Amino acid sequence: MVVKRNTWQREAVREALGDTDGFVSAQGLHSALRDSGSPIGLATVYRALADLATEGDADSLQSLDGESLYRACTPGTHHHHLICRNCGLTVEISADPVETWARSVAADNGFTQAAHIVDVFGLCAECSRAAAQSGTAQADPR
Amino acid sequence: MVVKRNTWQREAVREALGDTDGFVSAQGLHSALRDSGSPIGLATVYRALADLATEGDADSLQSLDGESLYRACTPGTHHHHLICRNCGLTVEISADPVETWARSVAADNGFTQAAHIVDVFGLCAECSRAAAQSGTAQADPR
DNA sequence: CTGCTTTTGACAATCATTATCATTATGCGT
DNA sequence: ACGCATAATGATAATGATTGTCAAAAGCAG
Incomplete structure (x- = not known):
């Protein structure tokens, strides 16, 4: 991976994460997106989430039962x-x-x-x- | 479960955990015990660890890659x-x-x-x- | 010692996450 | 605007840790 491309899926994940108030699991975010009509794939949500986390646009923590939870991380707030x-x-x-x-x-x-x-x-x-x-x-x- | 019984397995786990310096994963502790000659079962290690955690004799946290790590925890600290x-x-x-x-x-x-x-x-x-x-x-x- | 109940342990089942890989689509150069 | 190299997607398989199952094997009270 040398160049990073912009896809609507990545944006969808970013936006969905931003719209969510608390924490979301990757799976939860995926079904939320699905419910909103996006035919986005589960693997893609995981990838997007991981990318957001590495770029510092999202925080991740482990829930008490081992799930990875993500939240939007607005710089400044x-x-x-x-x-x-x-x-x-x-x-x-x-x-x-x-x-x-x-x-x-x-x-x-x-x-x-x-x-x-x-x-x-x-x-x-x-x-x-x-x-x-x-x-x-x-x-x-x- | 009304009465809790004392078994050598539970003690083995408690002791192995105490002997370990940092954090151990359940799996790691299991193989350590196995290497020491104990024919203890994996499921039992998980159960013992969970019990120790509930009783406050052990601390648990999630490693960055999702494993549950345990550590002996002096009650009160x-x-x-x-x-x-x-x-x-x-x-x-x-x-x-x-x-x-x-x-x-x-x-x-x-x-x-x-x-x-x-x-x-x-x-x-x-x-x-x-x-x-x-x-x-x-x-x-x- | 006897019997009832907990605990064990091998293995199957689950669950979240990651890898695979053929297919699609993006971005750049032209 | 067009095409191409290649990154990204997504359905599914694979993985790996943890938990459930249940028959067999202890523990503990009497």
Whole structure:
């Protein structure tokens, strides 16, 4: 691969990722695109996502059950997420204290080009209530 | 499952995990045990590891290529990692400011049972130097 | 020791992701 | 605008880690 070409598929992925608010799995993004009428292939979504990640236009992290999740990464707006592990509700949160902490910790250890993954999972107010009522407040994170 | 039983297999896994210094994949631990003469089964290693993780005796994180890595975890010590995305060097970091921040952010939004993912990626001192010299500071994590 | 129940372990099943490879389409030179 | 070299696509097979299954083999209480 010496020259990179522009295809509508790549753009579609980029756009779909941008339209999504929280995190999406590659598979999820693929079916979303399919539902929107795009006959895009699964492998292509994976490739596009990987490219976006390498170019810095997307962030990737691993979900608790091993899926790779992606999110659009608008340069300039850096924020994190508070995610309900039951209903999937996602709240954007800013984490200024964490930003500075991450930078200093990295610097203290001689690391450069520090990026960080910071996300908080929990049960949102509603799901907390539901869980508390249903006897077993046992919420298996898996 | 009402009663938990003690088997030599479970102990073997616990011990093997303790003897290992860094992180091990389930598969890696399994073959290590096999090499040591234990005729333990792969599925059992997975189960034991999962149990240890739920009991808080082990930490688990996902490697960059999707494997689940485990490590012995002294109960009570909660910490995060600073990982070199080039050579894989891992430094344990404590993140007290982040802990409190995570809790308060979660509480502010009505979330309960907050867990968090906090990991910092970067280039360690050595790799930074190497990258700076080799013209293209492009380090593909994959 | 006996019996009931958990645990094991070999193997099949699953799931996400990656490789394959023939086909299509893009970008550049003309 | 046309054609060509070649990168990109996409259907599908392959891979690899993890989990489910279930009969057989322990553990533990009495």
